[in-house]
Amino acid sequence: MKPKFRHVALFGKHHTTISGAALESSRRVLDDVAHFLSRQGCDVVLDPDTALYAGLSQYPSMTIAEIGAQCDAGLVIGGDGTMLGIGRQIARYGLPLIGINQGRLGFITDIPIDKYQETLQPILNGQFESEERCVLQAKVLRDSDCVFDALALNDVVVYRGGTSGMVELRVEVDGRFVSNQRADGLIIATPTGSTAYSLSAGGPLMHPSIGGWVMAPIAPHTLSNRPIVLSDSSEISIEVVSGRNASANFDMQSLASLLIGDRVMVRRSEHRVRFLHPAGWNYFDTLRKKMHWNEGGS
Incomplete structure (x- = not known):
């Protein structure tokens, strides 16, 4: 089955506060996700900062404007701060964004990093919940x-x-x-x-x-x-x-x-930002998990 999203832009964390083992781990995750997308039949591109940071020279890089004009979806790997930064840049282009959580809370990057393959594959094939944020x-x-x-x-x-x-x-x-x-x-x-x-x-x-x-x-x-x-x-x-x-x-x-x-x-x-979530996602599930509601109750 050909994926619904054929041309996918990959965005990652690339700020200078990451170093050592954390830096290598983040690069490895980017490389793993890029290979996974390629195996699904997606054409993968990187934004220039992510390409420089990750050193993934086998994939082409595009400016934000080029990504907005040519890509079908953006995949953001990081925490909510990373998603906020990308969301502000991409809002004017209407490109839908998918978030893989490599941070802490993850209110808007809601795909767990350890389950991204089984969660992401149905989304790429058109099974997802869509919402827009102001x-x-x-x-x-x-x-x-x-x-x-x-x-x-x-x-x-x-x-x-x-x-x-x-x-x-x-x-x-x-x-x-x-x-x-x-x-x-x-x-x-x-x-x-x-x-x-x-x-x-x-x-x-x-x-x-x-x-x-x-x-x-x-x-x-x-x-x-x-x-x-x-x-x-x-x-x-x-x-x-x-x-x-x-x-x-x-x-x-x-x-x-x-x-x-x-x-x-x-x-x-x-402008608005469009997020894609796994099928069955709803806002209250996110609140219950991230706010630790019902814990310790009967």
């Missing part, structure tokens, strides 16, 4: 000029400097004043990001099909300042009123330094 579009405006522009699949976080006290932020939603918040920071999270930083700040879990954002303060000065769920059709403005060395980060992977008066504008991106 993406945040964020801009930093300084004197009406855009000085930074980024996508985020998890969250946009505005927070205080490492050595300063609280930051004061003026928050507006669709041009309407909400509040001046004094806190360590503020999180705007997608449903995907509701299981990340927002959760540790007291935010709710949100099902991925819900059209909304979580706005969650980080250690607020006023304890009545609680997380709130907003429509994902809203545009959120966060202006830095006071506080030294404030910053904004996007999925914890890209960073912008902020000045007093800067505004971070957050809205829904026109």
